[in-house]
Amino acid sequence: MRHWKDWIAPFLLVFFALLAWEGIARFIGMSFILPAPTEVAAKLWELKVILFTVHLPATLQVIITGLMLSTLLGTGLAVWMNWSKPVEKAFYPLLIVSQTIPVIALAPIFVLWFGYTIWSKVAVTVLITFFPITVNTFDGLRSSSSQLRQLLLTMEAGRRDIFFKLELPSSLPYFYSGLKVAVTLSVIGAAIGEWLGAQAGLGYFSRRMMTQFDGAGVFAPIVLLALVGISLVLLVVLLEKMTLHWRKTE
Amino acid sequence: MMRNNQHGQAALQFNNVSFRYPTAETSAAKAKGRRNHPLRSFRPFPAIKTAVAGSQTTKSQPLPTHADQLLFDSLQFRVEAGEFICIIGPSGSGKSTLFKLITGLSRPETGQILLHGTAHDSLLGKVGYMPQHDLLLPWRTVVANAALPLELKGASRKEAEQRVTKLLGQFGLEHVANSFPWELSGGMRQRVSFLRAVLSGSDILLLDEPFSALDAITRLEMQEWLMEQWKRRRTTVLFITHDVDEALFLADRIFVLHDTPVRQLHDISVPLRRPRNAASLHNPELIALKQQLLELLRTKVKR
Structure with missing residues (x-):
C-alpha cells in the first residue's frame, strides 16, 4: 500500500490548480465561458437529482453494454486469430487499418442505422474500445515463451492444453492493460454517441447546457463523466489485483 | 554394477x-x-x-x-537402465539437439530412437525433461507447477495436487508447497523443476544444464542432492553440462560431442566408486582423465 505521504504532492497540485482556476474565472467574470470550480460544484449540487437518477444511469448503461460487447468480441477475435494463422492474416491488418478511420466522424451513420436508441451510442463505444482490447489480448496470447511451449509439448500437451495452461494465463496481464485503456475510451465513446442524438445521458445533458450558455451546467456532467472513468479504472485495477495475486508485490 | x-x-x-x-x-x-x-x-x-x-x-x-x-551422421549409442550419463561438448556441438530428438521435439532424418527396445511414433511425453532454466509457470504455486505433467496426462487438478503433496517431503519442498516461483531461491526452483520431470512418469530423465545458473555452493549442494535422488529412484539420467568437474563427479559414463557432424560419441567411463564426494575428484587417475577431456574439447575450439 502507498503511504499517505505519497499523496501530498498530487493533492497539492490539484488544490493549487483549482485555486488558480477559481481566481482566473472570477477575474474574467463570465461564467458562460469559464465557470469557477465553486460554481460547477454548486451546479452539481443543484442538479443532483436529475443527474444521478436520469442521466448518469443512461450513460452507465451505454458504457457497460458497450464494454461488455467489445470485451466479448475483442477477446473472441484475439483467441480466434491466435488459433488460426489464416484468420490472423486476414483480420490483423484490417484491425490496424480500422484505427485510421476517424470513428467520431463515422458516428452519425450509426444514428442512421440504429436511430436514437441506445444502440447507436453502444456502437460508437464498441468501435472505440474494441481495438485496445483485441490487440492487447492477442499480443498477450502471443507473449507466452516458446521454451515453455516446448516444455509442455514434451509433456504431451495438446493445442487445447497449451491454450488453457499457458497462453491464457500469460495473456491476462496484457488483457487488463487493454481493458484499462478501453474503459477510459468508453466514457468518451458514450459521450460522443450522446451528442449525436439522445434523450438522456451525461454527454447529452452537457451539450444541452451549452446551447443555454450555462457554463457550469456544461462542466457539472463532465465532472461526473470523469468520476465514472476513474471508478471504472479503479475497478479494473481491483479485478487485476484479485486475479493476478501471484504477481510479485514490491 | x-x-x-x-x-x-x-x-x-x-x-x-x-x-x-x-x-x-x-x-x-x-x-x-x-x-x-x-x-x-x-x-x-x-x-x-x-x-x-x-x-x-x-x-x-x-x-x-x-x-x-549435417549434425548427426548415423549416430549409434546405447544407454543402459539406471545409468547416469553426462554429455559434454562445446556450444553448438549438438547437445541440446540431441535432447530435442530424445524428447520428440525434433525428428531424426533417418534412423531410429528406441526406448526400452521399442520405437515410437512420437516421443513426446515419453521421457522426463528438465530444462536449463527452471521454466516454472509463474502463476502456479510449487504444488501446482509440479502437478502440471499429471494434469496433462488427464488427472484432475485436485487429484494431481494430492499426489504431488505426498511427494514434496522426499524432494525437500514440503515447507514451500504453496509458494510461488519468484519466492524461491534458484536451487529450490530447480528442485521443483526436477520433481516435475520425475512426475512425467518416465524412468528416463533428461537434464539440460540444470545447475548452470546457480552459484558454486548451491551447485555443489544440488549435485549431491541429485545423486541422492538418483540413487533412490533408480532412473536413467542423461545430463548435459559444460563443466568437466560436474560431469566427472556425477556420471557413470561421459559422452563427449566434439566434432561436427557427430559420427560417434566419445564414450568415457568414470572409474570412481560411489558414494562420491568432492575429494574423490582429486585422485591422480581422475586428474589425468580431466586433462584428457579438456584436451578433447580444446581440439574442437582450435579448428
Missing part, C-alpha cells in the same frame, strides 16, 4: 540416427497431432527439402547459416 547388462534391452538406444537441421523450433508443432497432414514433410528450407525423397522443389530462398549442415 548394474550397467553391464549389455544383453538386455537398453533404456535408450540410437540406431543410425542422422539429423541435419539444428534449428527445428517449429517442427514440434508439426510432430504433434498432424501426423497425416500433407505438410508433414514440409521443411522451410529448400536445400533440406530436396533431401527428402520425392518432395517437389520450390524456388530457392536464402539459407540461414548451418541450416543444411
Whole structure:
C-alpha cells in the first residue's frame, strides 16, 4: 500500500490548480465561458437529482453494454486469430487499418442505422474500445515463451492444453492493460454517441447546457463523466489485483 | 554394477540416427497431432527439402547459416537402465539437439530412437525433461507447477495436487508447497523443476544444464542432492553440462560431442566408486582423465 505521504504532492497540485482556476474565472467574470470550480460544484449540487437518477444511469448503461460487447468480441477475435494463422492474416491488418478511420466522424451513420436508441451510442463505444482490447489480448496470447511451449509439448500437451495452461494465463496481464485503456475510451465513446442524438445521458445533458450558455451546467456532467472513468479504472485495477495475486508485490 | 547388462534391452538406444537441421523450433508443432497432414514433410528450407525423397522443389530462398549442415551422421549409442550419463561438448556441438530428438521435439532424418527396445511414433511425453532454466509457470504455486505433467496426462487438478503433496517431503519442498516461483531461491526452483520431470512418469530423465545458473555452493549442494535422488529412484539420467568437474563427479559414463557432424560419441567411463564426494575428484587417475577431456574439447575450439 502507498503511504499517505505519497499523496501530498498530487493533492497539492490539484488544490493549487483549482485555486488558480477559481481566481482566473472570477477575474474574467463570465461564467458562460469559464465557470469557477465553486460554481460547477454548486451546479452539481443543484442538479443532483436529475443527474444521478436520469442521466448518469443512461450513460452507465451505454458504457457497460458497450464494454461488455467489445470485451466479448475483442477477446473472441484475439483467441480466434491466435488459433488460426489464416484468420490472423486476414483480420490483423484490417484491425490496424480500422484505427485510421476517424470513428467520431463515422458516428452519425450509426444514428442512421440504429436511430436514437441506445444502440447507436453502444456502437460508437464498441468501435472505440474494441481495438485496445483485441490487440492487447492477442499480443498477450502471443507473449507466452516458446521454451515453455516446448516444455509442455514434451509433456504431451495438446493445442487445447497449451491454450488453457499457458497462453491464457500469460495473456491476462496484457488483457487488463487493454481493458484499462478501453474503459477510459468508453466514457468518451458514450459521450460522443450522446451528442449525436439522445434523450438522456451525461454527454447529452452537457451539450444541452451549452446551447443555454450555462457554463457550469456544461462542466457539472463532465465532472461526473470523469468520476465514472476513474471508478471504472479503479475497478479494473481491483479485478487485476484479485486475479493476478501471484504477481510479485514490491 | 548394474550397467553391464549389455544383453538386455537398453533404456535408450540410437540406431543410425542422422539429423541435419539444428534449428527445428517449429517442427514440434508439426510432430504433434498432424501426423497425416500433407505438410508433414514440409521443411522451410529448400536445400533440406530436396533431401527428402520425392518432395517437389520450390524456388530457392536464402539459407540461414548451418541450416543444411549435417549434425548427426548415423549416430549409434546405447544407454543402459539406471545409468547416469553426462554429455559434454562445446556450444553448438549438438547437445541440446540431441535432447530435442530424445524428447520428440525434433525428428531424426533417418534412423531410429528406441526406448526400452521399442520405437515410437512420437516421443513426446515419453521421457522426463528438465530444462536449463527452471521454466516454472509463474502463476502456479510449487504444488501446482509440479502437478502440471499429471494434469496433462488427464488427472484432475485436485487429484494431481494430492499426489504431488505426498511427494514434496522426499524432494525437500514440503515447507514451500504453496509458494510461488519468484519466492524461491534458484536451487529450490530447480528442485521443483526436477520433481516435475520425475512426475512425467518416465524412468528416463533428461537434464539440460540444470545447475548452470546457480552459484558454486548451491551447485555443489544440488549435485549431491541429485545423486541422492538418483540413487533412490533408480532412473536413467542423461545430463548435459559444460563443466568437466560436474560431469566427472556425477556420471557413470561421459559422452563427449566434439566434432561436427557427430559420427560417434566419445564414450568415457568414470572409474570412481560411489558414494562420491568432492575429494574423490582429486585422485591422480581422475586428474589425468580431466586433462584428457579438456584436451578433447580444446581440439574442437582450435579448428
